Amino acid sequence: DAGVIQSPRHEVTEMGQEVTLRCKPISGHDYLFWYRQTMMRGLELLIYFNNNVPIDDSGMPEDRFSAKMPNASFSTLKIQPSEPRDSAVYFCASSLGAQVSYGYTFGSGTRLTVV
């Protein structure tokens, strides 16, 4: 398996533009997570899905952020409009199930810079 695949690896955009981050989880993994990493706040869980259904989006910072999982092999995180404070590394991760022994497999991350 190729692992969790995220695209793009780097994104530079102007304030006010729409940004879409993409993720392909590992085949067979039931859970998909979106995290944001910044120096100030560390790793923050934004939202996660189970079997393509959003379970908890309490970490989504505001209405400018939205996430979808239209099928088991694809998810998007959209920011519209983007702001400089959204600059961060965004990770997607997937997990085989909810058992405590199941860790996450992370994608390589998308480094977003909003100027």
Next chain:
Amino acid sequence: AQKITQTQPGMFVQEKEAVTLDCTYDTSDPSYGLFWYKQPSSGEMIFLIYQGSYDQQNATEGRYSLNFQKARKSANLVISASQLGDSAMYFCAMREGLRGGSEKLVFGKGTKLTVNP
């Protein structure tokens, strides 16, 4: 309250020496799992080692071992014979089982390890 506490923002170690990275956790759930991840400067998150709350023995994976002290709620990572390539951020994380929210992996703030030649 913080679920995972890593009190060492930065650590330094000489090459070939052992180093211990501290992690304490807070849970009332009898079933939980503890994980360590490594994040090198390239940015990816790499799984290192796992310890289950019911495991009788400390987990080991090559040069990595986990010093699990359940009563103290600590799960320290020990890296033996440090190598220059071990320089990275290290994150401790926990997944709780029975009381809900077991899907979530909660991370500590991390410890930046620097291995000196």
